[in-house]
Amino acid sequence: MARQSRFRACPLCEAICGLELQYEGEALVAIRGDAADPFSRGHVCPKGNAILDLEADPDRLRRPMRRRGSEWQEIGWDEAFAEAGERLAAVQRDHGADAVAAYLGNPNIHHFGHIAYLPALLKSLRSKNIYSASSVDQWPHQLVDWMMYGHQFLLPIPDVDRTDYFLMLGANPVASNGSLMTAPGIARRLEALALRGKLVVVDPRRTETAEAASEHLFIRPGSDAWFLLALLQEVLALGAPRIGAYAGKLSQLDDALAAIAAVDTRDVEVRTGIARATIARIAGEFRAAPSAVAYGRMGVSTQAWGTLCQWLIQLLNLVTGNLDREGGSLPNEAAIPVTGPGTSPGQRDRWRSRVRGLPEFAGELPVSVLAEEILTPGEGQVRALLTCAGNPVLSTPDGRGLDTALASLDFMVSIDIYLNETTRHADLILPPASPLTQPHYDVHFNAFAVRRVAKLSLPLRERADDERADWEIINGVAAAYAAASGKPARDLPPPLAMIGMGLARGGSGITVDQLAQAPHGLDLGPLRPSLLARLETASGCIECAPPLMLQELQRLASPAAADAPAALRLIGRRDVRSNNSWMHNAARLVKGKPRHHLLVHPDDLASRGIADGARVRVASAVGAIEVEARASDAVMPGVACLPHGFGHDRPGTRQARARDVVGASYNDLTDVSALDGPSGNAALNGIEVTVSPA
Ligand SMILES: Nc1nc2c(c(=O)[nH]1)N[C@H]1C(S)=C(S)[C@@H](COP(=O)(O)OP(=O)(O)OC[C@H]3O[C@@H](n4cnc5c(=O)[nH]c(N)nc54)[C@H](O)[C@@H]3O)O[C@H]1N2
Ligand SMILES: Nc1nc2c(c(=O)[nH]1)N[C@H]1C(S)=C(S)[C@@H](COP(=O)(O)OP(=O)(O)OC[C@H]3O[C@@H](n4cnc5c(=O)[nH]c(N)nc54)[C@H](O)[C@@H]3O)O[C@H]1N2
Ligand code: SF4
Ligand SMILES: [Mo]
Numbered sequence: 001m002a003r004q005s006r007f008r009a010c011p012l013c014e015a016i017c018g019l020e021l022q023y024e025g026e027a028l029v030a031i032r033g034d035a036a037d038p039f040s041r042g043h044v045c046p047k048g049n050a051i052l053d054l055e056a057d058p059d060r061l062r063r064p065m066r067r068r069g070s071e072w073q074e075i076g077w078d079e080a081f082a083e084a085g086e087r088l089a090a091v092q093r094d095h096g097a098d099a100v101a102a103y104l105g106n107p108n109i110h111h112f113g114h115i116a117y118l119p120a121l122l123k124s125l126r127s128k129n130i131y132s133a134s135s136v137d138q139w140p141h142q143l144v145d146w147m148m149y150g151h152q153f154l155l156p157i158p159d160v161d162r163t164d165y166f167l168m169l170g171a172n173p174v175a176s177n178g179s180l181m182t183a184p185g186i187a188r189r190l191e192a193l194a195l196r197g198k199l200v201v202v203d204p205r206r207t208e209t210a211e212a213a214s215e216h217l218f219i220r221p222g223s224d225a226w227f228l229l230a231l232l233q234e235v236l237a238l239g240a241p242r243i244g245a246y247a248g249k250l251s252q253l254d255d256a257l258a259a260i261a262a263v264d265t266r267d268v269e270v271r272t273g274i275a276r277a278t279i280a281r282i283a284g285e286f287r288a289a290p291s292a293v294a295y296g297r298m299g300v301s302t303q304a305w306g307t308l309c310q311w312l313i314q315l316l317n318l319v320t321g322n323l324d325r326e327g328g329s330l331p332n333e334a335a336i337p338v339t340g341p342g343t344s345p346g347q348r349d350r351w352r353s354r355v356r357g358l359p360e361f362a363g364e365l366p367v368s369v370l371a372e373e374i375l376t377p378g379e380g381q382v383r384a385l386l387t388c389a390g391n392p393v394l395s396t397p398d399g400r401g402l403d404t405a406l407a408s409l410d411f412m413v414s415i416d417i418y419l420n421e422t423t424r425h426a427d428l429i430l431p432p433a434s435p436l437t438q439p440h441y442d443v444h445f446n447a448f449a450v451r452r453v454a455k456l457s458l459p460l461r462e463r464a465d466d467e468r469a470d471w472e473i474i475n476g477v478a479a480a481y482a483a484a485s486g487k488p489a490r491d492l493p494p495p496l497a498m499i500g501m502g503l504a505r506g507g508s509g510i511t512v513d514q515l516a517q518a519p520h521g522l523d524l525g526p527l528r529p530s531l532l533a534r535l536e537t538a539s540g541c542i543e544c545a546p547p548l549m550l551q552e553l554q555r556l557a558s559p560a561a562a563d564a565p566a567a568l569r570l571i572g573r574r575d576v577r578s579n580n581s582w583m584h585n586a587a588r589l590v591k592g593k594p595r596h597h598l599l600v601h602p603d604d605l606a607s608r609g610i611a612d613g614a615r616v617r618v619a620s621a622v623g624a625i626e627v628e629a630r631a632s633d634a635v636m637p638g639v640a641c642l643p644h645g646f647g648h649d650r651p652g653t654r655q656a657r658a659r660d661v662v663g664a665s666y667n668d669l670t671d672v673s674a675l676d677g678p679s680g681n682a683a684l685n686g687i688e689v690t691v692s693p694a
Contacts, residue, residue, distance in 0.1 A: 170299020
């Protein structure tokens with residue numbers, strides 16, 4: 001049978017690669033990178049190919065499921081919507097609005113049917129208990145953007161294709177494919193950069209990205225703020241800040257620089273492991289480069305000083321004249337805007353969590369408080385939960401604790417395609433149809449891309465009668481909840497209409513029809529300076545010295561507590577064949593050697609009497625797991641490195657292959673009280689653990 005190619009954007013990660021999906025009749029038979037996509041130019045990673053496995057996976061849920069005890073039965077969609085709506089409304093009737101919580105996971109942001117439809121449903125719940133994967137990920141970025149530029153998504157992006165000097169902290173895009181820097185085929189882009197200029201990677205592990213870099217610096221986990229402070233001091237010692245381009249647009253830069261100058265960084269080498277002379281050299285190179293950009297991602301965001309690090313990174317780009325400049329860091333002007341009129345700039349501390357009193361950010365509470373909000377009795381206790389495309393039992397701090405808490409809920413409904421570690425606690429699972437059956441526009445990742453691009457993905461096949469799109473499920477639950485709670489119903493129009501409304505709001509002139517005619521996507525050119533013209537702060541200026549950041553500097557300056565002598569600092573690791581916790585049921589991704597072992601420096605293994613390949617017990621203040629340890633001089637002495645998202649051996653799940661993969665969950669070790677203070681983002685990296693023979 002003749003093969004026919006259909007095209008769409010990959011829905012799996014921030015790189016939004018164009019895919020060419022080959023069909024024989026209605027059967028999907030092969031997937032390749034779309035060579036005609038002007039942005040991804042044929043790039044595809046093993047996960048893109050594993051869509052073949054996802055589509056054919058017998059464990060994937062296809063119809064609504066209702067649990068009675070430990071038994072699951074399939075039910076009809078209308079019955080499922082009605083039950084979800086009634087039970088959520090009933091819990092709120094009996095216990096108040098805050099008794100219903102919601103948790104939204106990472107894939108939400110990859111599905112137009114979630115991102116555009118969930119806000120209305122969540123708003124109608126009127127609960128303070130809204131949570132998402134953002135608070136185990138990029139909250140520090142959003143908070144800094146909101147404080148300095150006035151909007152949580154006014155996010156300067158590294159101009160990777162044009163910069164001459166890239167200082168990268170706590171990111172491994174060669175494995176993760178780029179993040180808050182949508183750059184499909186990043187390896188190729190970094191290779192070109194290393195030939196043209198210089199790529200310096202700062203990471204406690206010599207990662208795949210570090211291997212491709214011009215220079216790699218080991219840094220002690222959690223100490224980046226010290227490195228950045230010393231670096232800024234060295235940069236400023238070389239001459240006045242280059243701020244001519246920002247004249248009249250800077251508020252309180254002198255205050256910020258004075259506070260930074262006042263920090264005593266003489267012991268920076270002890271704290272970071274990086275020599276002062278090296279920092280001075282990097283400062284000179286950064287300042288002298290025709291263009292330069294500093295960028296920090298997961299490794300510097302999900303640690304105790306995440307927001308401080310992100311602020312210092314913005315200031316470094318600013319004082320060297322590289323902010324809002326080609327070759328530096330500058331925001332994208334997206335065809336569907338994520339900033340400006342009709343978007344939510346972000347707010348902080350409009351309410352606090354009931355038990356621990358942590359401030360809200362952007363309408364959400366930190367997910368680190370979810371378990372205690374479920375378990376602590378009293379008015380406002382969470383008794384019901386809606387999860388949508390999330391697996392917080394494996395992906396948020398003290399997953400075991402949350403696992404226990406979920407078992408105590410009165411009602412839980414999950415919009416998800418698998419019966420996994422989290423959804424096994426649900427009373428009802430509502431599984432959406434394949435993304436390949438739904439239109440899609442990647443609102444956020446077009447907006448965080450390193451070029452101005454726009455792409456609409458149209459359905460590649462029809463939905464069967466008993467399949468529902470994500471947006472239909474969310475609309476269905478919203479309508480049933482409105483009916484049961486007596487609130488007004490708001491049935492949102494189908495995705496193409498919503499995408500058209502978004503494009504119209506952007507005013508670029510691009511239409512749905514035009515995008516529909518361009519299945520490989522539109523390239524609208526490189527990034528252009530636009531930040532200064534788009535500031536949304538009350539002053540109309542860049543707020544250089546947010547009070548929260550000056551307070552953090554004070555807190556940082558207090559003497560550091562010494563590590564326990566036997567402790568190692570645990571950091572994460574992403575592999576090109578993983579996707580957080582949820583693609584381990586795909587044969588293509590899990591075949592071959594296991595990828596969930598602990599990496600430890602050979603000296604640290606030897607001093608503990610542990611052989612390479614032995615099983616070890618890894619213990620933190622919160623819990624303990626057993627894993628295989630491997631010696632590796634790619635990790636710094638004093639550091640242990642483990643991927644997250646494993647630990648699929650819990651009872652009651654339905655993911656046969658993932659169950660065989662087993663591994664153990666990093667987040668059985670992480671601590672709900674380890675947070676980045678200003679944002680409440682989880683500090684997942686840099687936690688103290690002991691490693692001993694099992
Ligand atoms: N220790 C440690 N923990 C981490 C991290 C780390 O680096 N270290 N990283 C953190 C980060 S950056 C993130 S973003 C979070 C992720 O945290 P989560 O989003 O909670 O976890 P995921 O593993 O992405 O779970 C995705 C869920 O979505 C479901 N799903 C997949 N496709 C679809 C779909 O099309 N529709 C629906 N409805 N459901 C779908 C999957 O079955 C799965 O249940 O984890 C965080 N946790
Ligand atoms: N293959 C694959 N790709 C993914 C994902 C996946 O699970 N698998 N997840 C997706 C998601 S949700 C996200 S958010 C992105 C994340 O994208 P990235 O931020 O690039 O993710 P990581 O690979 O976790 O890189 C974090 C790096 O920080 C380092 N690190 C840890 N602690 C510290 C520290 O204290 N200081 C410094 N300087 N570095 C530190 C780690 O060694 C690691 O190399 O990736 C996305 N892409
Ligand atoms: S890099 Fe990301 S977007 Fe590209 S094919 Fe892989 S998973 Fe899909
Ligand atoms: Mo993430």
